Amino acid sequence: MAGPASTLLAAGAPPRTAAHRATQDPAWLRWALIGTAIVFLGFFLFLPLVAVFAEGLAHGLRTYLASFREPDALAAIRLTLLTAGIAVPANLVFGVAAAWCITKFPFRGKSLLITLIDLPFAVSPVISGLIYVLVFGARGWFGSWFLDHNIAIIFAVPGIVLATIFVTFPFIARELIPLMQAQGSDEEMTAVTLGAGGWQIFWRVTLPNIKWGLLYGVILCNARAMGEFGAVSVVSGHIRGETNTMPLHVEILYNEYNFAAAFAVASLLALLALVTLALKTFVEWRSQQLGRT
Amino acid sequence: MKLKSLLLAAVALATAAAGSAKTITLLNVSYDPTRELYVDYNAAFAKYWKAKTGAAVVVQQSHGGSGAQARSVVDGLQADVVTLALAADIDALHTICMLVPGVCQKRLPVHSTPYTSTIVLLVRKGNPKGIKDWDDVIRPGVSIVVANPKTSGGARWAYLAAWGYAQQRYGSEAKAREFITELYKHVPVLDSGARGATTTFVKNGIGDVALSWENEAFLAIKEFGADKFEIVVPSTSILAEPPVSVVDRVAKRKGTTAVAKAYLEYLYSDEGQDIAGRNFYRPRNAAIAAKYASVFPQIPLFTIDGLFGGWTKAQQTHFADGGVFDQIYQK
Numbered sequence: 001m002a003g004p005a006s007t008l009l010a011a012g013a014p015p016r017t018a019a020h021r022a023t024q025d026p027a028w029l030r031w032a033l034i035g036t037a038i039v040f041l042g043f044f045l046f047l048p049l050v051a052v053f054a055e056g057l058a059h060g061l062r063t064y065l066a067s068f069r070e071p072d073a074l075a076a077i078r079l080t081l082l083t084a085g086i087a088v089p090a091n092l093v094f095g096v097a098a099a100w101c102i103t104k105f106p107f108r109g110k111s112l113l114i115t116l117i118d119l120p121f122a123v124s125p126v127i128s129g130l131i132y133v134l135v136f137g138a139r140g141w142f143g144s145w146f147l148d149h150n151i152a153i154i155f156a157v158p159g160i161v162l163a164t165i166f167v168t169f170p171f172i173a174r175e176l177i178p179l180m181q182a183q184g185s186d187e188e189m190t191a192v193t194l195g196a197g198g199w200q201i202f203w204r205v206t207l208p209n210i211k212w213g214l215l216y217g218v219i220l221c222n223a224r225a226m227g228e229f230g231a232v233s234v235v236s237g238h239i240r241g242e243t244n245t246m247p248l249h250v251e252i253l254y255n256e257y258n259f260a261a262a263f264a265v266a267s268l269l270a271l272l273a274l275v276t277l278a279l280k281t282f283v284e285w286r287s288q289q290l291g292r293t
Numbered sequence: 294m295k296l297k298s299l300l301l302a303a304v305a306l307a308t309a310a311a312g313s314a315k316t317i318t319l320l321n322v323s324y325d326p327t328r329e330l331y332v333d334y335n336a337a338f339a340k341y342w343k344a345k346t347g348a349a350v351v352v353q354q355s356h357g358g359s360g361a362q363a364r365s366v367v368d369g370l371q372a373d374v375v376t377l378a379l380a381a382d383i384d385a386l387h388t389i390c391m392l393v394p395g396v397c398q399k400r401l402p403v404h405s406t407p408y409t410s411t412i413v414l415l416v417r418k419g420n421p422k423g424i425k426d427w428d429d430v431i432r433p434g435v436s437i438v439v440a441n442p443k444t445s446g447g448a449r450w451a452y453l454a455a456w457g458y459a460q461q462r463y464g465s466e467a468k469a470r471e472f473i474t475e476l477y478k479h480v481p482v483l484d485s486g487a488r489g490a491t492t493t494f495v496k497n498g499i500g501d502v503a504l505s506w507e508n509e510a511f512l513a514i515k516e517f518g519a520d521k522f523e524i525v526v527p528s529t530s531i532l533a534e535p536p537v538s539v540v541d542r543v544a545k546r547k548g549t550t551a552v553a554k555a556y557l558e559y560l561y562s563d564e565g566q567d568i569a570g571r572n573f574y575r576p577r578n579a580a581i582a583a584k585y586a587s588v589f590p591q592i593p594l595f596t597i598d599g600l601f602g603g604w605t606k607a608q609q610t611h612f613a614d615g616g617v618f619d620q621i622y623q624k
Binding site: 155240242 | 370492496
């Protein structure tokens with residue numbers, strides 16, 4: 001670590017003033033640009049984040065913590081964790097399988113498959129929710145069959161999980177495809193010539209190569225799964241303590257003039273996002289380090 | 294061997310206990326402003342039902358714009374009972390998918406509405422724009438907050454209240470239409486539900502006057518303090534009747550018909566009426582209403598049947614696709 005940094009400094013120090021005029025803009029312009037960027041960031045990112053925590057803590061730490069002991073809040077947190085707990089592994093398996101299939105094998109209709117994977121990114125989350133209402137709703141295609149068999153899909157937990165899986169579908173596959181394309185399939189080919197089987201190749205060659213990219217995808221997928229509002233709102237039915245996820249619970253509290261609790265739960269969501277970002281940064285740093293060695 | 298039989302006995306006991314202590318779960322799908330009312334009422338009903346039958350009952354709540362909620366029930370939200378903002382939304386459950394039989398307003402006493410309300414004008418403290426009646430609402434420079442009549446029941450009542458006032462005051466439907474057209478030019482945003490509109494007005498500080506459910510206006514003052522908002526009682530307004538109904542097909546499938554019916558009937562009891570009054574809904578029961586006489590201002594109220602020929606007709610004329618509201622709002 002210390003080696004490259006110090007050589008860089010030593011090399012950069014003497015011709016500093018000369019390089020200045022030739023490669024840099026005037027000071028006022030630089031400061032104006034930097035200032036604008038900072039003000040912009042502060043105004044649109046930092047300030048709202050602070051506001052969420054400030055509003056949540058407006059009535060003291062005790063009310064803040066009490067918001068999480070509410071049975072409805074606990075139910076919302078549980079449901080959010082359950083949803084993410086199902087959606088992320090499902091998309092993990094699918095994402096790896098799809099990326100492996102797309103990057104390691106030539107086949108017909110490959111570009112169609114890639115387009116399909118991108119579909120959830122392209123449609124509005126509200127549409128994603130409505131799709132399930134149209135298919136599984138009481139008057140939808142399979143709705144009456146499910147009703148007759150007493151199986152609840154929409155306005156129940158399965159619908160929320162389905163909608164979340166749909167919305168977070170592309171995250172892992174999209175993360176892996178470019179990575180695996182860049183890596184090519186030379187190593188796998190070599191493994192084949194050495195007599196390795198399919199599973200062996202996957203566990204010993206492919207997986208170690210994509211490990212960090214995969215983790216990155218999982219983190220992004222998880223963040224979206226916990227934070228999704230639109231699609232989930234359409235299929236939820238808003239039954240308290242039953243089908244409200246954390247984002248929906250925040251809306252309900254806000255609408256009940258319970259602003260401190262609304263922002264307390266919102267701050268917990270924000271905290272999850274911050275942890276996610278920290279993890280993401282760590283994974284990026286880690287994979288860069290590994291790339292260098 | 295002994296251990297095994299012991300285990301079996303324990304399992305049998307546990308299932309028996311679970312069986313007898315089985316709680317009945319009802320789902321009440323309601324409109325936006327009734328959240329606080331039904332939190333109170335559900336607790337009272339659970340107590341009443343436990344004392345009467347010994348069975349525990351938990352009533353789950355779901356709230357949203359009245360039209361949107363009816364739509365969810367049509368799409369399969371398993372509501373045992375619906376308590377919506379207006380009869381047309383419950384009648385939709387009948388006409389679209391036969392979830393309830395016939396016209397909902399005839400199923401329980403007094404149009405199936407255990408409590409009523411009306412539309413009032415909520416203004417900021419000191420009434421800075423000097424709003425005294427409906428005419429002042431459409432003066433230049435006054436900004437109005439009201440929800441979207443397409444999705445919100447309260448907003449439909451507000452629309453009809455303003456229309457009814459103008460029709461009576463100026464004597465013709467054409468004049469009323471002019472009045473309404475002008476009114477919606479003063480509306481900067483249409484929220485989807487009544488509660489959203491109230492929040493826009495009280496929390497976000499948008500608008501000079503909110504055309505609001507009377508109960509919403511009282512609740513806003515209770516939550517935010519009488520030093521921030523005041524209610525202006527117009528010279529005349531509409532008698533808003535939010536009806537209740539069992540969703541027969543769902544209740545039958547879930548086997549909850551009896552308790553669902555009792556749940557709605559208990560709204561008419563003295564205790565139910567008192568809870569309504571406490572939550573700023575006008576009780577139907579005269580004796581209980583007298584108790585809250587000082588709370589609710591006396592306003593001459595016209596009815597939807599009297600002035601608009603009932604909900605079916607009003608819904609068709611004003612709020613259906615291509616109806617009067619669509620015509621005036623697109624201009």
